[in-house]
Amino acid sequence: METKNIILKLRTEKGMSQDELADKIMVTRQVVSRWENGDTIPKTDTLKLLSKEFDVSINTLLGEPRKLICQ
Numbered sequence: 001m002e003t004k005n006i007i008l009k010l011r012t013e014k015g016m017s018q019d020e021l022a023d024k025i026m027v028t029r030q031v032v033s034r035w036e037n038g039d040t041i042p043k044t045d046t047l048k049l050l051s052k053e054f055d056v057s058i059n060t061l062l063g064e065p066r067k068l069i070c071q
Helices: 003-013 018-025 029-037 044-054 058-062
Strands: none
Touching: 003 029, 003 044, 003 058, 018 029, 018 044, 044 058
16 A cells, blocks of 8 residues: 555544644645645655654555565
């Protein structure tokens, strides 16, 4: 799953509007909209805030981690 879909899913699961999320992580609603449309992705500092807000790891926000295969 792509970052844009993950952010949208987590936000809607919490019943938050784009405005509410934007206020909590100190960005504009337009920025949240750009993430959810896939125009941009959050910067590292913002990923930390999103991680805390949604109680998920940054890896989760960036998509499913690759599975390590030991040989």
